[in-house]
Every structure is written in C-alpha cells, then in structure tokens.
Amino acid sequence: ENIFDRSRMAPKTPIKNEPVDLSKQKGCTPERNPITPVKLVDRPQPDPWTPTANLKMLVSAASPDMRDREKKKELFRPIENSEQSDTPDSLQYVMVDDSTVDEFEKQRPSRKQKSLGLLCQKFLARYPSYPLSTEKTTISLDEVASILGVERRRIYDIVNVLESLHLVSRVAKNQYCWHGRHNLSQTLKTLQEAGELQYGEVMTFFQHKEQDLEYKFGERKKETIPDSQNRPLLDFSEPDCTSASANSRKDKSLRIMSQKFVMLFLVSKTKIVTLDIAAKILIEETQDTVDHSKFKTKVRRLYDIANVLTSLGLIKKVHVTEERGRKPAFKWIGPVEFPGKTGNPTGHSPTSNPLPRTQRGACAPYQICATGKQRFTRHASFNNAQPCEGTKRKVSSEPSSPRQERQDEYCSKMISLAAVCRQKIEEDTSNPSITSPLSHLPVLGDSDFYVNPLPQAVFPVVQADVPSLSLPNGISSHALHPSTPAASKTENGKPTLLPNQPFLCFPSSSLFMLCSGLQENNVSETLPTTADVGNRSAEAQAAVPPAACQKRNSRKCASPSAPADDEEPAAKKQIMEHDHGDVPLSLVVPKKPFESPKAESTPGSGCTSAAHLEVFHLDLTSPAAPEAADNADKESTKSLNSQKQEKWSQNKDPDEASSGKEHISKENANQPFLPQYLYVQPTAGLSSFNFLVSGNQAPGAINLTASQLPSLSIPCVVVPSAALASFPLVCSPTITSPLSPVPDGSFSAATSMNFSMSGLASTTPVFIGTTAVVTPKVSPTPPVDPQQPAHPALHLSPVLARSCGAVKLDSPVQCMGHPVTLLKLQQPSSTPLTPKSIRPARHEAFFKTPGSLGDPVAWKKNEGNQTRNGSSVQRRLEISSTSTD
DNA sequence: CGATCCCGCCACATT
DNA sequence: AATGTGGCGGGATCG
Numbered sequence: 001e002n003i004f005d006r007s008r009m010a011p012k013t014p015i016k017n018e019p020v021d022l023s024k025q026k027g028c029t030p031e032r033n034p035i036t037p038v039k040l041v042d043r044p045q046p047d048p049w050t051p052t053a054n055l056k057m058l059v060s061a062a063s064p065d066m067r068d069r070e071k072k073k074e075l076f077r078p079i080e081n082s083e084q085s086d087t088p089d090s091l092q093y094v095m096v097d098d099s100t101v102d103e104f105e106k107q108r109p110s111r112k113q114k115s116l117g118l119l120c121q122k123f124l125a126r127y128p129s130y131p132l133s134t135e136k137t138t139i140s141l142d143e144v145a146s147i148l149g150v151e152r153r154r155i156y157d158i159v160n161v162l163e164s165l166h167l168v169s170r171v172a173k174n175q176y177c178w179h180g181r182h183n184l185s186q187t188l189k190t191l192q193e194a195g196e197l198q199y200g201e202v203m204t205f206f207q208h209k210e211q212d213l214e215y216k217f218g219e220r221k222k223e224t225i226p227d228s229q230n231r232p233l234l235d236f237s238e239p240d241c242t243s244a245s246a247n248s249r250k251d252k253s254l255r256i257m258s259q260k261f262v263m264l265f266l267v268s269k270t271k272i273v274t275l276d277i278a279a280k281i282l283i284e285e286t287q288d289t290v291d292h293s294k295f296k297t298k299v300r301r302l303y304d305i306a307n308v309l310t311s312l313g314l315i316k317k318v319h320v321t322e323e324r325g326r327k328p329a330f331k332w333i334g335p336v337e338f339p340g341k342t343g344n345p346t347g348h349s350p351t352s353n354p355l356p357r358t359q360r361g362a363c364a365p366y367q368i369c370a371t372g373k374q375r376f377t378r379h380a381s382f383n384n385a386q387p388c389e390g391t392k393r394k395v396s397s398e399p400s401s402p403r404q405e406r407q408d409e410y411c412s413k414m415i416s417l418a419a420v421c422r423q424k425i426e427e428d429t430s431n432p433s434i435t436s437p438l439s440h441l442p443v444l445g446d447s448d449f450y451v452n453p454l455p456q457a458v459f460p461v462v463q464a465d466v467p468s469l470s471l472p473n474g475i476s477s478h479a480l481h482p483s484t485p486a487a488s489k490t491e492n493g494k495p496t497l498l499p500n501q502p503f504l505c506f507p508s509s510s511l512f513m514l515c516s517g518l519q520e521n522n523v524s525e526t527l528p529t530t531a532d533v534g535n536r537s538a539e540a541q542a543a544v545p546p547a548a549c550q551k552r553n554s555r556k557c558a559s560p561s562a563p564a565d566d567e568e569p570a571a572k573k574q575i576m577e578h579d580h581g582d583v584p585l586s587l588v589v590p591k592k593p594f595e596s597p598k599a600e601s602t603p604g605s606g607c608t609s610a611a612h613l614e615v616f617h618l619d620l621t622s623p624a625a626p627e628a629a630d631n632a633d634k635e636s637t638k639s640l641n642s643q644k645q646e647k648w649s650q651n652k653d654p655d656e657a658s659s660g661k662e663h664i665s666k667e668n669a670n671q672p673f674l675p676q677y678l679y680v681q682p683t684a685g686l687s688s689f690n691f692l693v694s695g696n697q698a699p700g701a702i703n704l705t706a707s708q709l710p711s712l713s714i715p716c717v718v719v720p721s722a723a724l725a726s727f728p729l730v731c732s733p734t735i736t737s738p739l740s741p742v743p744d745g746s747f748s749a750a751t752s753m754n755f756s757m758s759g760l761a762s763t764t765p766v767f768i769g770t771t772a773v774v775t776p777k778v779s780p781t782p783p784v785d786p787q788q789p790a791h792p793a794l795h796l797s798p799v800l801a802r803s804c805g806a807v808k809l810d811s812p813v814q815c816m817g818h819p820v821t822l823l824k825l826q827q828p829s830s831t832p833l834t835p836k837s838i839r840p841a842r843h844e845a846f847f848k849t850p851g852s853l854g855d856p857v858a859w860k861k862n863e864g865n866q867t868r869n870g871s872s873v874q875r876r877l878e879i880s881s882t883s884t885d
Numbered sequence: 886c887g888a889t890c891c892c893g894c895c896a897c898a899t900t
Numbered sequence: 901a902a903t904g905t906g907g908c909g910g911g912a913t914c915g
Contacts, residue, residue: 111913114891141904153893156906173900173904253907275888297908303890328888 114150116304120158120311122148127178137178138171157254161308164258188266189338195263257282257298258305265315265332274320274329275302306330 112118123144127137141159145152159176162168166187168176260282264273279298309315314334319326 111891116890151893153906160906293909300890300909
C-alpha cells in the first residue's frame, strides 16, 4: 500500500521524511519499541490530501519504513480519523483520489499541515483527556513519532510543553506517561501562584520602598527569581511519576518557558499576552543588550509553545492592535479560577482577579507610545542601544551579577519602557494634540482598553455607554463625563484641566502620567531622573512582569462597525471586539480624538502643557501608596471599563457603539475636562502599576471613597510602577508643586494636595490631585467642583456595577478616590485583553482591598468571580487608610 | 513584508 | 561511542 502511495509521490523530494503512513492506522501494533525508529525519511510527499485530514496525510505520508515499524509498534489511529483505524483503504483510496486529482496542488501538505499545532492535536487525539486512573498510558516517543509521521524532534517539542503542564511525565528513556488533564487545573493553579510570586512578588517589591526593596530585592529576588532561572521550572509537585529523575540537565528551557508563559497569562488580568512582551519577560539575560537574535529565537520558541497550548485549548491567537500596528498576542481561554484543588500555599489566590488594569496600560500615547515602544523593542533589544537615553543609562548601569542581571534585565526592560514612555510623554507634551489628554486615559479603562491605548476612545466609549453612569465621577470616566463640571469648564479645550484636574504626574520611571491639559510636562521629565535612580531596583523587579512594555495597544480599528474613523466608535468597537474574543482587540483609536471636545480641550495647547506627567511612584514601602495608586487606577479604569465593558459586552454591536460614541462626543464636549490626565504607563507593563489618575477631577469622580482618604482626593494617582520606585511625587497643580510646573493654577484646588500622605505616606503614591478631587467625604472641600458629588463612583452605573461587580466601590482605595471603580473590571470579563499586561494579578489584590473600604458588597460580587484575597497589600492599605483617617 | 514556524544541525546528556 | 534530548536559528511559508 504504502508503496503505492509512495510511488506516487515519490517523485520529488525525498528529503525529509514524512512518514506517516496510513497503513498504520490500523492500530494494531504490537509493541512499541523503545527504539527509535529511524527517521523515515524520504517520504516524498504524498500528495493530496486535504489539509484537514491531517491524519490522512500523515498516514499517507508515512514512509514505508515507518510503516514497518509502525506496524510493529502499532499505529495509531489518527486522530480524527482515527476511528477508522483500520481501513487503510480508505486512506489509500483517498489518497489516490487526491493524487489523481489534486495531486499537484496538494502535494505537500503545505506548511500548515505540518504545523506543530496540528501535530499536537493529533498527538492529543490519541489520548483521552481524562484517562481513567486505572489506565496508565505510556507513550513511546518513537512510536508516536512514526505514527504521526514526524521526526522525533517534533515530538519533543510537544511533550516538553505537555510535561510542563503535567499532562505527561517522563518515565524513562523514550517513554512518557500520559496523565491527561486531571491535574491540569491544579497545575495551573500552582503556576498561577508561582507566577504571582515570581512576577508578582517582584512587583510587590516595588511597592515597597526602595530600601526595602533593595534588600528585599536581593533576597526575594533570589528567591523568586531564582527559580525562574535556576530552578527549573517549578516543578510542581509531583515529580511525578517517573523519574523525572533527574532532571538534571539544564532546565529545559522549553519547559520552563512554557510554564512562565502560562504564568504570564494567569497573572495577567486581561489574559492576553503579546508575544513580544512575553519574549522580553522570558529573556532573562541580556537585558539591555539583548540581541535581536535572541529575541527572535525566544519568539520562535514561544510560537512553538503557543501552538501546543492552542491545541490544548488553553489559549488562542489574537491580535492586539496598537497604534502602530497589530501585534500578535495570545489570549488565555482556559480556566481561570482554580478552586480548590490546589492548595496553594500561598494563600492568596491570585487568581483571577487580577488586576484590573494594570499593565500597560495605558499608555496613552498612541503613537507616541508606540513609537517608543517599538524602538525599544526592536532596537533596543537588538542593539542595546538604547532606545532611549534614559533607558540606556539605566540599563547599563545595572548589570551586574547574574542574579542581578536578571533583575537588571527586567529593570532594564522596565526602564526602557519607561524611557519610551517618557519620550512619548514628552512628545505628547509637545504635541498636544496627540497627547491629548485622553489618550492616556484610556488606559485606565479596562483591560480592553488597555489594550488600546487610545484613550480617547475610551472615553468615548464610556460615556457613550453609560451616559448615565454615575461614574462620572469616576474619574475614569472622568474625562468623559460630563459630569464633571469642571470639565466643562474648559470646554473644550482647554484645558483643562481645569480646575480640577489636577494633575500630576509622577515620574517614576515607569510611569507617567499626563495630565491633560495643562501644564506641562515638565515634571515628568524631570522626574525621570529621579526615577531612574530609584527605579532600578524597582525596575528590576518590576520588570518582571512584563510590564514592560506595556504596550498598549492601540487600537486600530478594526472594528466593524466602525466607523472607524471616528474615534470613538472605534474605540468602542474595539472594546466590543474584545469581548468577543477573537476579535482582535484592536482598538481603534482614534487618534485624533475625538475629538472633539476633548481634544479640544486639551488641545494642544492647554493640554499639553498641562499635562504633565507625573509620575510617581510609590514606593513600595508603603503599601498604602501603592494601593492608592492602584485604586486610582482602578477607579478610573474601572469606571470606564466597567462601563464600557458592560456595555460592550452587552452590546457589542457597533451600532451601539456608535451611538455611544455620539454620546461621548457630546459628553466630551461637555466635559472638557477630561483631559486631564492620564495615564501612565508603566513601563513595565505589568508590573508596575502605574497609573494614573485622572485628571480631572471631576469631582465626583474621584471621590473616592472619600471617605477615607480624605485627602486624597486625588485626582490622580499614580502608582508606581514597579519600577518606579520611588519617586514620588506628585504634584498637584494646585499645589503646585514645585515640580510641576503646573502652572496653571488652574487647579487650584489645591486642596488636593492633601493627600494625605500621611497615611499613605509611605508610599507613595501619592497623588495628587489637584483639585480636589473630590473627595467626597473627606475632603473638606471639594474643591472645585463641588458638584460632583462624591461618590460618584460608587455608583456606577448599574450596569457597570454589575459587571464590574461593583467592584469598585469598595475599594478602598481611597487614595484615589475612586477606587471604586477600579476594582472592578477585573473580573467580569476576564477577557479583556491586555496585551501586555502581565501582572495583573497582583493588582487584584490591591484592589481588593476591601477591607477598607467598603462596600463589601461590591466585593462580593467580585469575589464571585474571583477570588480575591486581600492581599497583603490591601491590608496594608487598609491600614494605612486607617491611619490616615 | 512581517508573522509564523518548519526543519534539522549540532551540542550536551544519558546510556 | 551511540543514542537520547533539545537548544537554536536559517530560511521557507503564510497572510
């Protein structure tokens, strides 16, 4: 039979082999030999077959040799076909037909037919997902290879990944034991925990103060990081069966990489990880330098891993569109929560919740960011060179010991990112237009948004959706919202900032924020320096998470409905898309925003200047700070997001979007304020947190909790990214800090300043807000706009609330105020994508916090989805808050 | 042209 | 030394 086929095919390329033979199908096969068969070699190509029928192909493909062996062994049954097992006939004839007919065309299977993903599917098809405990299935690599008609090498690729997830374990030399997915969730849980620890912790570190960091850093680093490096993967528990014995060998990078890759997804709030980010994160060494080649290689491996994971149904390919273009990314579609089983020691569960945003966030800049980013990525990587000056420097300095290196790397990455951001910022600043305030904001929004960077879009979206939102307050919304009166002020333009907005930024390395309108940016720039310093350590840590890049995604459009052009719509669409899932996230962003109103406001002029970025970072130390930041972010994000999300989710339709858009526009118009601020991105992406806050203050928006923090009000907030370490700063316009140039006084509100740092104190974060944010409660004054009520946040639109789960509310964040909002997002959709984000998980914790604030209820909702635990952070916050109070 | 990623050389590990 | 493993990256394909 085979021969038969062969003959047909024979003709050409003998070359490799493609073994496969149909015959086997029968399945018989007796034993498998451990031996390796040989390659099959020459298998010409079979011809035709439909791609689909991979199996067929395979089979057909098989070389005679293979067959023989196979026969001996047994053949497998092809997956799909498999059943048929026997019937070679069918195959053959099939082949025949094909050959006759199509032969030419089909000829070879086409690359796809030979893809690792397909091969993996076939492989998986051979074994039950949930094998009976009783049956222990052993897998002979040789056998499988021959059956599937591929080289053994390819099987290793598959098995290594499966092994990393404990679906199989190596028993002996050519033997693997098939476990199936019984333990998958546990494994994932373990990975999640590990991921959080590893990446998360790092992040956490950052949160702490620098000092602490440092020392901790060292320690922790070792601890955590190490594993990554040194340790082979985590092995989870069981070594399982067999011998994993020895594991010695180097840790196989593929296995480790696979686990790390999975961890990134599990830790990511959005569950979306872009390849480049993952690659950066996974590249330990070389931080700075990192060759391009290295990066490329890493990406290749990631594709290998991704193909297997895709076959397992754990991830799927998506595209994140950034400004510049779309980037390949993968979205986790596997289980997110892992209840029980595992025990994680860690206690908290990381899980799901992750963060809300985080990551990347934001970056607003579309272009800018993108640009920067790109550079970073590419060039930077390759070259070493620095993409950014700042970055480089940092980087360069950092490297030191190996361990450190790692850190360094991260740091460097982070740094780079930061640099990029800065640049962006600067640019933004420069260009007001671009910058527009909004842009950044978007970030806040949820993940999805995140994804997209475009801020504007975001806003619009939000508004659109919810006009009603109460959120308005939310900062997040802020921009959008009309509610804020302040905004209005400007109206258009101008800026912004308005009184409210306060602004600020902090620089941390990582983060940036911008404010919209307003002022300038100086600040930010300045900051960096500082930041740099501080950052390092932080950065390093931060780095871990992918934060790095954070890329934001931009949006491109895409959306269907989209009208793309409009920005808004686009944005919305994007969002919607997200939900859908597949769709690429693209975001569209409008670059220009929408325009309108917002834009105007910001417009360049005002805005630009206005915006400053601030950065700060919080320090790690104080927990509070971070939290605050987080909260802030959350809030903003949340608000937006939540609204968006829900809506989106609910409506995915473009149409709606459109309408929404309109609203938005209007709103925007109304609110001019928005612009306020923005965002931040951390460089790190994941890691850090960054954030931003809103600029505006809408009063309501921020408010946060007012309660608690009175001071805070803040409009903004930021958080430090991991990287950041320290910087703190912030200014509010009002306050004016020195830093900021904030000139304007617009803000005035000065009040804002309050931040109470005290409470927070520690850390960081701070924020500042200008105006006052409202703190509702707390603050005494409401600064500027009083109108806003406070709480806005709380309310989120119902919808949102739901979706979000209300999260927000509670959030403690106080600092920010809005915390409320923030929270949220997370869960509801897990989907959101964030491309870059990585770290999210941690965030969640932060968010959670609940304790503090308040509403339990909200929390609960959230909880439902995920678990949240109060992370330490949260606790801290709480504490802090209390203290503050 | 960038995204994918097949293919298989070759080094290192194990037998 | 033979064979098992698997890092790695050239370069072909795909979209």
